[in-house]
Amino acid sequence: xxxxxxxxxxxxxxxxxxxxxxxxxxxxxxxxxxxxxxxxxxxxxxxxxxxxxxxxxxxxxxxxxxxxxxxxxxxxxxxxxxxxxxxxxxxxxxxxxxxxxxxxxxxxxxxxxxxxxxxxxxxxxxx
Amino acid sequence: xxxxxxxxxxxxxxxxxxxxxxxxxxxxxxxxxxxxxxxxxxxxxxxxxxxxxxxxxxxxxxxxxxxxxxxxxxxxxxxxxxxxxxxxxxxxxxxxxxxxxxxxxxxxxxxxxxxxxxxxxxxxxxxxxxxxxxxxxxxxxxxxxxxxxxxxxxxxxxxxxxxxxxxxxxxxxxxxxxxxxxxxxxxxxxxxxxxxxxxxxxxxxxxxxxxxxxxxxxxxxxxxxxxxxxxxxxxxxxxxxxxxxxxxxxxxxxxxxxxxxxxxxxxxxxxxxxxxxxxxxxxxxxxxxxxxxxxxxxxxxxxxxxxxxxxxxxxxxxxxxxxxxxxxxxxxxxxxxxxxxxxxxxxxxxxxxxxxxxxxxxxxxxxxxxxxxxxxxxxxxxxxxxxxxxxxxxxxxxxxxxxxxxxxxxxxxxxxxxxxxxxxxxxxxxxxxxxxxxxxxxxxxxxxxxxxxxxxxxxxxxxxxxxxxxxxxxxxxxxxxxxxxxxxxxxxxxxxxxxxxxxxxxxxxxxxxxxxxxxxxxxxxxxxxxxxxxxxxxxxxxxxxxx
Numbered sequence: 001x002x003x004x005x006x007x008x009x010x011x012x013x014x015x016x017x018x019x020x021x022x023x024x025x026x027x028x029x030x031x032x033x034x035x036x037x038x039x040x041x042x043x044x045x046x047x048x049x050x051x052x053x054x055x056x057x058x059x060x061x062x063x064x065x066x067x068x069x070x071x072x073x074x075x076x077x078x079x080x081x082x083x084x085x086x087x088x089x090x091x092x093x094x095x096x097x098x099x100x101x102x103x104x105x106x107x108x109x110x111x112x113x114x115x116x117x118x119x120x121x122x123x124x125x126x127x
Numbered sequence: 128x129x130x131x132x133x134x135x136x137x138x139x140x141x142x143x144x145x146x147x148x149x150x151x152x153x154x155x156x157x158x159x160x161x162x163x164x165x166x167x168x169x170x171x172x173x174x175x176x177x178x179x180x181x182x183x184x185x186x187x188x189x190x191x192x193x194x195x196x197x198x199x200x201x202x203x204x205x206x207x208x209x210x211x212x213x214x215x216x217x218x219x220x221x222x223x224x225x226x227x228x229x230x231x232x233x234x235x236x237x238x239x240x241x242x243x244x245x246x247x248x249x250x251x252x253x254x255x256x257x258x259x260x261x262x263x264x265x266x267x268x269x270x271x272x273x274x275x276x277x278x279x280x281x282x283x284x285x286x287x288x289x290x291x292x293x294x295x296x297x298x299x300x301x302x303x304x305x306x307x308x309x310x311x312x313x314x315x316x317x318x319x320x321x322x323x324x325x326x327x328x329x330x331x332x333x334x335x336x337x338x339x340x341x342x343x344x345x346x347x348x349x350x351x352x353x354x355x356x357x358x359x360x361x362x363x364x365x366x367x368x369x370x371x372x373x374x375x376x377x378x379x380x381x382x383x384x385x386x387x388x389x390x391x392x393x394x395x396x397x398x399x400x401x402x403x404x405x406x407x408x409x410x411x412x413x414x415x416x417x418x419x420x421x422x423x424x425x426x427x428x429x430x431x432x433x434x435x436x437x438x439x440x441x442x443x444x445x446x447x448x449x450x451x452x453x454x455x456x457x458x459x460x461x462x463x464x465x466x467x468x469x470x471x472x473x474x475x476x477x478x479x480x481x482x483x484x485x486x487x488x489x490x491x492x493x494x495x496x497x498x499x500x501x502x503x504x505x506x507x508x509x510x511x512x513x514x515x516x517x518x519x520x521x522x523x524x525x526x527x528x529x530x531x532x533x534x535x536x537x538x539x540x541x542x543x544x545x546x547x548x549x550x551x552x553x554x555x556x557x558x559x560x561x562x563x564x565x566x567x568x569x570x571x572x573x574x575x576x577x578x579x580x581x582x583x584x585x586x587x588x589x590x591x592x593x594x595x596x597x598x599x600x601x602x603x604x605x606x607x608x609x610x611x612x613x614x615x616x617x618x619x620x621x622x623x624x625x626x627x628x629x630x631x632x633x634x635x636x637x638x639x640x641x642x643x644x645x646x647x648x649x650x651x652x653x654x655x656x657x658x659x660x661x662x663x664x665x666x667x668x669x670x671x672x673x674x
Contacts, residue, residue: 057278059373060347070406070493082436082518083547083565088406088492 024110027094027101029067034117036064039100042115043093046102047071050111051089063093067121093118172204175211177231185219188212192554193238201554207233209554210241216553217245220474222466222546222561223258239263242558251575253586259575260546262559269550269557279347279369283307284401284433285318286515286597293327296342297599298355299433300401302375310365313357315600318342320354320364344369358600376401376408379430379604380415382422386619395618396424396503397611399603400445403519404437409444410493413500416448420501427503428614430511430604432538432597436518439483439565440490444500446523447485450532451504455485459568460526463547466562475549475562485526507533509614512578513597517542522565524578524590529567536580536592537614543577543587582623593623 032039040058048056051071062069072088090105100118102111173187188211191204210232218224226247235241246261282305289295298316301307318326321341324334341351347370354364379399387393396419402408419427427449436442443460462482465474473480489498510516510524521541527534546561566572579587582594595610602608606615616624 057371060371061373072406082404082544083522084404084436084438084519085440087490090491 027096029121030093030095030118031121032063033119039116067093175207182215182218185215209238213242220562223247224466253576264557266552266555266557279344280372281307282372306367310367316355316357347371374405377411377415388621393425396427399430401433403441406492409441413494416501428509431516431520432511432513433515434520439519442519442523444486446526447487448502449508451502458530460485461565463563464566509535511610512536512538512541518544525567529569536590538595538610540579540587541577543575545572545574
């Protein structure tokens with residue numbers, strides 16, 4: 001079994017490689033393929049870390065019909081949150097050479113996604 | 128190590144690395160390591176000396192706790208330290224700080240009891256407390272509630288018409304393609320029982336817990352058993368499974384052929400818009416109003432009966448989409464007003480207070496920022512309202528009235544929440560105290576009793592319009608639905624539909640504040656339950672009625 005340290009070390013190497021070669025314009029919009037639920041779990045964890053939140057819940061259709069995803073703080077009810085002035089976070093699923101990336105619009109950061117399968121996306125209209 | 132955990136670590140580290148490369152600028156701000164956490168002490172606690180009328184800086188007492196939380200910035204103190212923080216914080220930021228009693232924080236061993244005192248006792252002209260929105264929630268619980276981008280539900284909205292036994296809870300509407308639609312739930316269905324408990328008569332706390340758990344599932348995949356009775360008195364029992372569902376803000380958008388007072392054919396838009404509380408509301412409204420604009424509608428009936436508010440900026444955009452540039456250009460949609468210590472600066476954010484305009488371009492919630500918004504350029508709007516019409520929905524009404532744009536209310540009195548607050552954490556409790564109100568272009572913002580159609584009469588700020596009723600079996604969006612029929616009648620005849628008067632609701636509204644703090648037998652008579660209701664709106668906060 002890999003130790004946590006070695007996993008991090010491997011990911012650091014992957015990260016540096018990605019950093020050196022991939023930027024937003026190099027990527028194309030993507031949609032999830034394969035085991036969508038498992039990929040959504042990984043993406044939810046990634047977003048939670050990026051936004052410094054305990055966890056994030058995604059819609060079951062996240063990144064299956066659109067390459068865009070909006071994450072917002074869930075409402076605690078109309079009294080507590082009926083007058084909201086915060087703004088949501090926007091993400092895009094991107095791909096290059098079969099590798100999937102998560103782009104966070106507000107921070108302009110591109111994060112490589114491990115264990116996520118995606119394909120160049122064609123937006124599907126809502127049912 | 129699980130696959131998920133491995134992935135988490137990989138994702139985390141790659142995210143940090145790529146962000147650290149600085150390719151795009153910005154990046155997420157790393158959370159600083161906690162310092163002095165867990166009540167490790169090391170510094171002396173601040174003074175507990177109380178001098179009436181003198182308020183030490185609240186920062187002195189921030190995070191000094193009777194029970195410090197491990198892994199946080201909390202330090203060891205006493206309950207009195209927390210009370211001192213509440214006292215100074217309230218004195219600085221509470222909208223009506225000058226009306227607060229000044230009680231010695233050392234005299235209270237319960238921080239929540241002390242917080243309860245830190246509110247005005249003034250009442251509105253109708254006798255209701257001015258401050259009905261003073262509550263707390265454990266921080267851990269609040270954080271749990273604010274973490275997700277989608278929520279678990281059945282895709283049905285339940286309308287709690289009578290929260291007391293015998294309860295009356297019905298389906299208000301359902302979204303297509305959801306579990307509720309799949310099992311055949313319909314608007315108007317009466318909920319008879321859930322998971323073997325009578326929804327109508329269940330009187331124990333255990334019953335209430337069961338009902339809440341079934342009506343408002345915490346997570347996807349929960350299976351509950353419902354028994355319902357439909358319009359034809361047919362009862363049926365079925366299982367339903369919760370799913371993670373994205374709310375559909377605009378449930379109906381249609382054009383109705385109608386007549387004006389000159390008996391000329393006109394096109395009347397009808398939009399059932401149920402929440403400002405999700406980013407996709409911006410896109411949904413953009414699409415709906417683009418369609419209405421393309422069809423050159425002459426009038427609009429905007430149905431906000433179930434709209435409890437949400438993002439104020441989207442509400443501002445909606446004002447523009449209704450009234451157009453000619454009516455809104457250069458005008459104020461809403462200006463936040465804090466207490467008189469802060470006439471120009473937001474005491475919480477430190478930013479200069481600037482009035483919000485009627486936005487004519489998308490603000491980037493779900494439509495690309497800067498995209499010109501469609502506009503109907505109308506001369507007036509009909510808004511269907513009820514006690515569920517709250518907060519940002521009321522801001523829309525107030526914003527339009529502030530620029531003398533004619534608003535006709537159809538239905539019933541709105542909820543009455545012109546106030547707002549910033550949720551503030553201290554020592555594991557998140558406090559909500561009123562810190563600002565929204566004022567329109569005329570400087571008006573005191574509508575704590577809500578807005579009321581003129582025909583309904585006081586209390587509330589009276590607005591031109593007619594009484595109506597949310598009949599449970601009327602089909603939303605159908606011209607024969609009573610509220611919509613009343614609006615169409617007024618458009619054609621310039622007067623209210625008399626028939627609407629005779630069928631005014633005899634049913635108690637779901638979250639009418641009149642029900643809160645009512646008679647002792649009221650289920651809402653417990654103050655702690657009141658807070659819960661205020662926070663979560665639709666849950667049944669219950670105690671046995673006669674015990």
